[in-house]
Amino acid sequence: MPPQQSLTRRADGYYGQFCFDADRKEQGEYSGNVIGIDLGLKSFYKDQNNKAVECPKFLRKAEKRLKQQRRRLSRKFVKGAKPQSNNYHKQKKRLGRVHLKFQRQRKDWEIKLARNVVASNDVMVYEDLKVSNMVKNHPLAKSISDASWYQFTQSLDYYGRIWGKAVVAVPTNYTSQGCSNCGHRVKKSLSTRTHACPIDWGVEMCCDTNAALNILKKGMAILGIDWQNSTQRHWGSGEKSRTTEEIIASAMNGQPKIVSNVVESVTRILSL
Numbered sequence: 001m002p003p004q005q006s007l008t009r010r011a012d013g014y015y016g017q018f019c020f021d022a023d024r025k026e027q028g029e030y031s032g033n034v035i036g037i038d039l040g041l042k043s044f045y046k047d048q049n050n051k052a053v054e055c056p057k058f059l060r061k062a063e064k065r066l067k068q069q070r071r072r073l074s075r076k077f078v079k080g081a082k083p084q085s086n087n088y089h090k091q092k093k094r095l096g097r098v099h100l101k102f103q104r105q106r107k108d109w110e111i112k113l114a115r116n117v118v119a120s121n122d123v124m125v126y127e128d129l130k131v132s133n134m135v136k137n138h139p140l141a142k143s144i145s146d147a148s149w150y151q152f153t154q155s156l157d158y159y160g161r162i163w164g165k166a167v168v169a170v171p172t173n174y175t176s177q178g179c180s181n182c183g184h185r186v187k188k189s190l191s192t193r194t195h196a197c198p199i200d201w202g203v204e205m206c207c208d209t210n211a212a213l214n215i216l217k218k219g220m221a222i223l224g225i226d227w228q229n230s231t232q233r234h235w236g237s238g239e240k241s242r243t244t245e246e247i248i249a250s251a252m253n254g255q256p257k258i259v260s261n262v263v264e265s266v267t268r269i270l271s272l
Helices: 058-076 086-120 138-147 149-163 207-222 257-271
Strands: 004-010 013-019 034-039 123-127 166-170 194-196 204-206 225-227 233-235 247-250
Touching: 034 086, 034 149, 034 207, 058 086, 058 138, 086 149, 123 149, 123 207, 149 166, 166 207, 194 207, 204 207, 207 225
Parallel strands: 034 123, 123 166
Antiparallel strands: 004 013, 166 247, 194 204, 225 233
């Protein structure tokens, strides 16, 4: 099949793109670690061990320069003039380059972060967030767009396939409300940052950590694994259906025993 070709115009020039089908595989390093990822706005993500990664907020940092360039563009606009002056088009390119810079900064940061996460873990589980619906919340739309979770999860899937590791996306149902210890649902608002279970009085933790634990348990259950928040993990049969619309991003061959069990489970899920 011949490669697909395209010519793309950006604010800083033209780029030629050549797309062809290539099955890229690399030998990964396996540690036996698993991670549940709760994506958010206060922190970019928090895992089940309460480790948080702060969001760099590239768009917010570039806002002052964006406003400055937009004002300059507005001053050069002449109402009714067709075409606009050369100075107007030059300023338009300057504004485009500011947009391009923070977009590339964000993409570079998220790709590197995803690569590190996949390199450090054998199983990654994250929420299958519907970002297109979430940005309809106007007060949070800019922050959600600036976080760009979709780009990060796509990079997780990509490196998972390359290194033969399991990447699972789970539905978002009750991951924030459910208690990670007993399963009791505790209703919370977005401003509530602490999970306190009224049933199990000893359970009190950060909301994001609780959600990450629920996400990890859901993902491991999809793979047929009864996971507990300890060093002991019990491997089940993996007989699961796809009624919850899970997304299994990668399941390759050649892994050690701890990942081979996951591979068998993923293969059965995909075959249903």
